[in-house]
Amino acid sequence: MMHNKRLVAVACAALLSVPFAVSAQESEESTSPFSASFGVTTDYVFRGVSQTDNGPAFQAGANYTAPFGLYVGVWGSNVDFGDGGPNFEVDYNIGWSKDLSDSWNLDLGVNRYTYEGASSGYGDIDYNEYLAKVTWSGPVTVSGLLGYANDYSNTGAKQTYSALEASYDIGDSGFSIGASAGYTTIKEKANEWPRRADYYDGSISVSKAFGPATATLGYYDTFGSDASLLRRESDTYKPGVVFTVSVDVP
Secondary structure (H helix, E strand, O other): OOOHHHHHHHHHHHOOOOHHHHHHHHHHHOOOOEEEEEEEEOOOEEOOEEOOOOOOEEEEEEEEEOOOOEEEEEEEEEOOOOOOOOOEEEEEEEEEEEEOOOOEEEEEEEEEEEEEOOOOOOOOOOEEEEEEEEEEEOOOEEEEEEEEEEEEOOOOEEEEEEEEEEEEEOOOOOEEEEEEEEEEEEEOEOOEOOOOEEEEEEEEEEEEEEOOEEEEEEEEEEEOOOHHHHHHHOHHHOOEEEEEEEEEEO
16 A cells, blocks of 8 residues: 555545536537636545645636537646645646537546645656546436546556546526546556555535526545545545535636
8 A cells, every 4th residue: 555645645636537527518508618617615625535635725717618629728726735745736638528419428638737836855746637528418417437547646557537427406496416426546557656546436415506606515435445544544535524616707
């Protein structure tokens, strides 16, 4: 098993794989090719793991979507990995989103994760992740996501992530409920660090839209495989309740 502090930093680095797909689909619904988002959250949690050592975060992003589905974007947040780690994360993404029918959407993209503000001895953990997402929109919206990094956090290790997400809009009330389950696996490179680590993550949430703003209350957790060991080593893997407010423009 990886050294616990280094594991926290690398796990946090791997967890940011979904924004490209969400941003692209939201942009397609807008009359403008440009879109932006701003948010504040009590804890920056992704795939069940806190990116801010269970503290608050301020986040912002911007995207451009071409008429034929090509999109580019940038997204940033404060982070806290401890032990001289970076203070800020900036993600760059490029991809292609295509409606295959009235119900099906295919989204293919690449995310570049970069981190700023680390001490000189911390090391470079920037890396790329390749992602594919398929979404079915019906009475319930269901998405399947696959992510792969061939040089996970600049270590040479292989990382994969698979997830299933679902959401349901409650009539015209502005309320929606959501749930997700995912699985992360990391494979070592020739018996070097990092060694293999696997865990599941899950979440349930309820959201309320107020015009361009959305308030979300969610419960997040990690479980199975190596999760119990990871939770003993770091509080960032433990379950928690998070409140988030985000605003989309336009």
